[in-house]
Amino acid sequence: MNTTALEKIQAAFPEATCKVVLDSVVVDVQPENLESTLSRLKHEPGLNCGMMLDVTAIDYLDFPKPQETRFYVVYTLRNWEENILVQVRTPVNDPEAGIPTATHLWSSAIFGEREVYDQYGIHFQNHPDLRRILNHWQFVGHPLRKDYPIEKGQICYETDSLEKEIRARLAKKGVDAATLKDINTEVMYLNIGPSHPATHGAIRILTALDGETILANVNEIGYLHRGFEKTAENRTYNQVIPLTDRLNYCSSMMNNIAYAKAVESWMGVEITERAKFMRVVLTEFYRVLDHLVCLAAALVDMGGLTNYWYLYNEKEAAYDLISRLTGARLTSTFTRIGGMYRDFYEGWEEDLEFHLRGIEKGFGDALKLVDTNRIVHDRTQGVCVLSAETALSYGLTGPTLRASGIPFDLRKDAPYYNYESFDFEVPVGTNGDVYDRFMIRFYEMEQSIRIIRQAMKYIPKGSVNVKDSQVSLPSKDRVYSNIEGLANHFKLIFEGVKVPLGEWYDSFEAANGELGFHFVSDGSGTPYKLKVRPPCFYIMGGFHKMVEGNMIADAVINLSCINIIGGELDR
Amino acid sequence: MSTELIFSAVALIGIAALIPCFMIATTVLGPRSKGKMKNEAYESGVGPVIGTVDQKFSVKFYLLAILFLIFDIETVFMYPWAVSVRELGWFGFTEMVVFMLLLLTGLIYILKKGVLNWR
Amino acid sequence: MALGLESSLGDTVITTKLDEVINWGRQYSLWPFVYGTACCAIEFMSAAASQHDISRFGAEVVRFSPRQADLLLVCGTISYKQAPVLKRIYEQMPDPKWVVAMGACASSGGIYDNYCTVQGIHTIIPVDIFISGCPPRPEAVLDALIKIQDQIKGESVLKDRHKDFKGIFD
Numbered sequence: 001m002n003t004t005a006l007e008k009i010q011a012a013f014p015e016a017t018c019k020v021v022l023d024s025v026v027v028d029v030q031p032e033n034l035e036s037t038l039s040r041l042k043h044e045p046g047l048n049c050g051m052m053l054d055v056t057a058i059d060y061l062d063f064p065k066p067q068e069t070r071f072y073v074v075y076t077l078r079n080w081e082e083n084i085l086v087q088v089r090t091p092v093n094d095p096e097a098g099i100p101t102a103t104h105l106w107s108s109a110i111f112g113e114r115e116v117y118d119q120y121g122i123h124f125q126n127h128p129d130l131r132r133i134l135n136h137w138q139f140v141g142h143p144l145r146k147d148y149p150i151e152k153g154q155i156c157y158e159t160d161s162l163e164k165e166i167r168a169r170l171a172k173k174g175v176d177a178a179t180l181k182d183i184n185t186e187v188m189y190l191n192i193g194p195s196h197p198a199t200h201g202a203i204r205i206l207t208a209l210d211g212e213t214i215l216a217n218v219n220e221i222g223y224l225h226r227g228f229e230k231t232a233e234n235r236t237y238n239q240v241i242p243l244t245d246r247l248n249y250c251s252s253m254m255n256n257i258a259y260a261k262a263v264e265s266w267m268g269v270e271i272t273e274r275a276k277f278m279r280v281v282l283t284e285f286y287r288v289l290d291h292l293v294c295l296a297a298a299l300v301d302m303g304g305l306t307n308y309w310y311l312y313n314e315k316e317a318a319y320d321l322i323s324r325l326t327g328a329r330l331t332s333t334f335t336r337i338g339g340m341y342r343d344f345y346e347g348w349e350e351d352l353e354f355h356l357r358g359i360e361k362g363f364g365d366a367l368k369l370v371d372t373n374r375i376v377h378d379r380t381q382g383v384c385v386l387s388a389e390t391a392l393s394y395g396l397t398g399p400t401l402r403a404s405g406i407p408f409d410l411r412k413d414a415p416y417y418n419y420e421s422f423d424f425e426v427p428v429g430t431n432g433d434v435y436d437r438f439m440i441r442f443y444e445m446e447q448s449i450r451i452i453r454q455a456m457k458y459i460p461k462g463s464v465n466v467k468d469s470q471v472s473l474p475s476k477d478r479v480y481s482n483i484e485g486l487a488n489h490f491k492l493i494f495e496g497v498k499v500p501l502g503e504w505y506d507s508f509e510a511a512n513g514e515l516g517f518h519f520v521s522d523g524s525g526t527p528y529k530l531k532v533r534p535p536c537f538y539i540m541g542g543f544h545k546m547v548e549g550n551m552i553a554d555a556v557i558n559l560s561c562i563n564i565i566g567g568e569l570d571r
Numbered sequence: 572m573s574t575e576l577i578f579s580a581v582a583l584i585g586i587a588a589l590i591p592c593f594m595i596a597t598t599v600l601g602p603r604s605k606g607k608m609k610n611e612a613y614e615s616g617v618g619p620v621i622g623t624v625d626q627k628f629s630v631k632f633y634l635l636a637i638l639f640l641i642f643d644i645e646t647v648f649m650y651p652w653a654v655s656v657r658e659l660g661w662f663g664f665t666e667m668v669v670f671m672l673l674l675l676t677g678l679i680y681i682l683k684k685g686v687l688n689w690r
Numbered sequence: 691m692a693l694g695l696e697s698s699l700g701d702t703v704i705t706t707k708l709d710e711v712i713n714w715g716r717q718y719s720l721w722p723f724v725y726g727t728a729c730c731a732i733e734f735m736s737a738a739a740s741q742h743d744i745s746r747f748g749a750e751v752v753r754f755s756p757r758q759a760d761l762l763l764v765c766g767t768i769s770y771k772q773a774p775v776l777k778r779i780y781e782q783m784p785d786p787k788w789v790v791a792m793g794a795c796a797s798s799g800g801i802y803d804n805y806c807t808v809q810g811i812h813t814i815i816p817v818d819i820f821i822s823g824c825p826p827r828p829e830a831v832l833d834a835l836i837k838i839q840d841q842i843k844g845e846s847v848l849k850d851r852h853k854d855f856k857g858i859f860d
Contacts, residue, residue: 135806136771143805150804155858156770159617166621186627193615194775195725197754202727202772204617211629212689223772224727226795227804242801249729293732309740316741329736330729330825551689566766567728600712606781613757613782616775 005084008046013037021504022265023414024076024085034090035100041077041086042105049077049086050392052106054533055113056518057092057120058503061146064522065501071095071122075102076505076518076533080392080408087505098123108395111541119144119229129165134222134570136160143230150230162206162218169216170208173548187215190552194223198556200297201566203540205555212551217544221537224566232530236496237263237337240530245331247532248568251290251511252331253282255568258508260335261416262517263497266504267337271466275339276417277459282334284448284455285352288359289315290511290563291441295366298438298560302379307366314355314362321351337497338472339465349456356449367442380435384546384558387432394542397535398513399440400562404432410509424451434554438561471497496525505533512536512563536562536569634686645674709846716760716786717839718748723759725779728766730793730825737828747835756783761838762815767795768808777859780815788842789817790834794824816855 009025010018016037017028029037041049054076060067069091077086092099101124102109113124114133121142124130132139136156141148166189192198192205199205202223208216228247232240244255257279264271271279296311319329324345326332334341370376386396391404401408409426411419427443429436465472469488478485501523507516513535520529539562546562547555611618652659652667659666681687722744724734738744738752753759756779768776780789791811794800797820799809811817818841821834 139770148805153770153805153807153809156774157859159771159774161617161621163621188626188628189621191614191617193617194772195616195779201731202775204615211631223769223775224767225769225771225806226767226802227806231802231804246729246801249732312735312739313741316736316739319736329827330732570769600708602785604781604783604785604787608778608781611778611782613755616779618778 005086008084009086012040012044012047021087021502022506024087024505026087026089026503028089031090031093031099034088035102037088038075038077038102038105041088047079047084047086048081049079049084051078051080051397052076052102052108052112052395053078053397053507053514053538054395054505054516054518054531055102055109055116056531057116057122057144058520058529059120059144059146062522063520063528067091069093071120073099073116073122074503074518076516080406080413083413085505085507092122095120095122098125100125101127103127106395107390107393107545108538108541111537112395115537118142121145129168132222134225136222143227150227150234160220162204162220165218166206166208166216169218169544173216192552192555198301198559200560200564201569203559203564203566203569205543205559207547207552207555209552212553214548214550214552214555217547217555219540219543221540222570224570226567226571228532228571229530232527234526236493236525237499237527238496240527241335242331242333244532245333246567247534247571248290248510248512248515248536248565249330250293250565251286253326253334254286254290254508254510255515256333256335257283258506258510258515259517260337261508262504262506262519263337263499265506266502266519266521267471267497267499269338269466269468269471271339272462272464273460274343274462275464275466277455278340278344278464279335280417280419280422281352281452281455281459284451285318287448287511288445288452289318291445292359292363294561294563295363295438295441298557299366299370301557301560302376304369304376307369310362310366310369314359317358318355321348321355324351336465336472338468339463343464352452352456356452359445360449363442363445377435379554380438380557380561381433382431383434383554384550385431385433386542386546390545391432391542394545395538396513396542397538398510399444400437400539401513402426403429403436403440405430410507410514414507416508422451422454424448434558434561437558498523498525499527507533510535512565512568513539515568532568532571534568534571536564540564540569631686631689638681638686641677642674645671705846713842713845717842719751720747720749720761720788720835720838721751721753721759722749722761722763723754723756723779723783724752724763724765725776726763726765727768727772728793728795730765730796733825733828734763734765734792734831737831742828742832744832744835747832747839749835756780759783760787762787762789763792764789764796764811765792767800767802768811768814769806770808771806773808773814774859776811777814777857788819788838789815790819790821790838791817792821792831792834793826794822796820797822800824814857814859816857 006018006020006025009027013027019026041047052075056074058072058074060070071092072089073092075088090099101113110129111133113127114130116122117124117130118132118134119142135143137160138156139154170187188209190207190209192207194202194204204220206218207214228243232243241256241259244259245252247255292311292315296308299307322332323329326334386404388405391401392406405428407426407428412426424447427440429440473492474485474488479489499521501521503520505516505518507514514533515535516533518531518533519527522528546558652663656663724731726734736742738750744750762780762783791797795802796811799807803809808814819834819837821830823830
């Protein structure tokens with residue numbers, strides 16, 4: 001599949017060096033050709049990369065193999081129709097002067113490049129709003145650079161007032177003194193701030209209102225920035241798994257599985273069939289749980305509190321299964337590189353079936369209350385509409401993209417773990433309004449339960465961990481009885497699983513969209529760089545487009561139905 | 572004097588005396604907190620935000636409040652009428668119908684003018 | 691402190707009886723303000739749900755405005771960007787107020803010992819109870835609530851609890 005993509009791209013860019021890395025084609029270009037390369041990748045009919053998934057930078061200061069410049073910027077693009085994944089790498093000679101921006105091609109670059117500027121200090125020329133996004137505005141320095149000490153914290157004495165940004169946004173929307181005189185009032189600024197029940201976490205939404213209609217909206221995120229990426233650079237590959245748990249903490253095991261899949265696919269470790277089926281069952285189960293929480297919270301925001309009990313109680317009941325299986329309720333850390341922590345327990349099928357029936361009853365009840373409910377329809381249909389082109393341009397993925405009408409699902413378009421042999425459908429919306437984003441999760445839950453039942457029927461017997469001494473820990477009796485077992489255990493724990501040198505990107509269909517991991521490995525047991533491509537981050541980038549022109553109440557239900565999880569948004 | 576009157580007078584004076592007692596008790600016994608941001612307006616953890624308290628609001632909030640007041644007072648007038656509707660007979664009934672029709676024409680007027688359309 | 695109470699009444703039986711009544715009222719009707727940022731907030735939601743009922747302890751009135759709450763439950767990691775917000779919310783709560791640091795991140799920074807995480811909210815505001823766990827089980831939250839109730843039982847109207855606290859913003 002990728003050799004054709006490689007030929008196509010090499011033919012289109014004969015002067016650039018292209019190579020295939022896992023599923024993607026990596027194109028190395030010089031900074032002067034960057035803009036033309038990106039523009040051709042987007043617009044040329046054969047290439048047509050409509051989505052910019054991620055942009056990140058790499059600091060090669062401590063890298064064992066010397067590189068030509070210290071900083072490189074990598075753009076990850078996707079052509080979702082033909083499933084072509086392209087990564088464009090370019091060296092940055094001077095971070096202060098920087099490289100030209102890509103915001104005129106893809107709007108997802110607005111947030112993405114801000115993050116690169118914040119963490120690495122690389123300027124993007126002609127970026128409309130280049131300021132910090134994850135760290136606070138009084139922060140000095142760029143934390144992800146290799147020469148920034150990890151323990152050096154900086155106190156922020158006051159929150160940013162964002163006055164300049166909201167006035168600029170108002171001016172951009174064309175609201176000036178003349179319009180204000182016409183509507184016979186003044187613009188009122190309302191801050192739906194970081195400490196607010198409607199924001200489900202710590203997000204700051206600053207709105208400029210005319211009565212109740214939102215004229216302009218500026219969002220501030222980064223209140224839960226916990227330094228996942230810098231912390232991961234000091235941990236072994238297996239020690240990063242508890243950190244991944246806390247990314248999207250509502251569906252924590254999906255992050256574990258996505259991370260383990262990313263590392264294993266580069267190492268070339270083929271996990272056992274039983275492990276693959278186990279991961280599919282758990283992925284889909286956690287997808288159901290994530291959608292349950294999202295819908296419960298969304299319905300509470302709309303005023304339908306009963307549904308919260310119908311849906312959340314099922315999630316609470318599922319904790320019984322999860323705590324029996326993994327030992328913890330919420331953050332499980334269940335996968336390991338090369339397999340899982342342990343196998344399913346005896347009798348798991350009956351427990352799982354019992355919980356699935358409870359979940360079906362729960363969301364059946366909630367759906368009955370919501371499906372033909374006039375109030376829900378009036379409040380959500382035609383509200384906060386996002387068209388398909390805007391959604392693609394802002395890099396939305398997952399249920400929110402499918403609600404806007406784009407039938408892109410990694411489980412169907414780029415399948416892994418035997419998803420091509422499961423029989424399930426992918427629900428797709430039509431209008432891209434709140435109703436679509438909201439109802440699509442009900443139908444996705446139904447399909448996920450179908451997949452779980454099929455996987456439960458066909459799961460083979462066998463071990464869950466791969467029998468490779470460089471990857472999986474040896475059994476405890478070998479560790480305690482013989483010296484090779486002990487040494488093997490010691491090396492795997494202290495130095496970590498050794499991953500070959502290189503850079504790669506791997507993606508996974510998580511509950512919110514495409515969860516991607518971009519790794520740079522220096523051949524040791526700790527990652528040199530680990531970047532998460534969080535689905536929520538880019539959805540939040542498009543939030544102001546969805547909300548401007550609607551009322552505050554619509555903004556609140558919109559925020560709840562796009563399922564922003566703070567841990568994943570801010571990492 | 573009738574027992575009901577004495578009882579209601581005692582209850583009224585008792586409540587009127589009790590409430591200030593509670594307020595004085597909490598003022599005297601309650602702790603005071605310190606902090607430089609204590610008296611600022613609560614704006615979800617951030618502040619002070621742009622704009623002042625005495626700026627102009629959109630007029631539709633005022634319109635809705637006035638309309639609510641009018642129809643609420645209409646309902647308030649209907650309560651004592653409803654209690655004594657039998658004693659008042661047909662005369663009282665027609666009076667109330669006339670009252671309601673007058674306000675109904677007002678309601679039709681505002682519907683036609685589109686005031687109840689919230690945008 | 692209250693208006694000159696200790697000079698007029700002193701440490702007599704009146705104040706101890708008054709203490710009993712007031713503390714009884716306060717401990718069984720705590721109104722929590724859930725300052726939930728991360729995963730611990732989900733576990734608090736479970737604690738407030740019907741299986742591990744928090745309303746048996748009188749604390750089911752969860753208020754989202756600091757002006758109406760008296761128990762500040764910090765659930766989740768506090769970053770340096772979030773710290774001024776937390777300080778402001780704490781100061782805007784009226785006295786008497788208690789603070790519970792729920793989870794490892796609020797107590798000590800948790801597994802995130804880096805440039806952006808506050809290593810324990812006791813550096814910003816005075817904390818009464820720390821709950822450990824990542825995330826702590828709902829039963830641990832209920833245990834902390836019971837401990838706060840016991841602590842309130844032993845308080846006195848005469849004493850000012852946090853006179854000399856100095857955090858990084860003071």
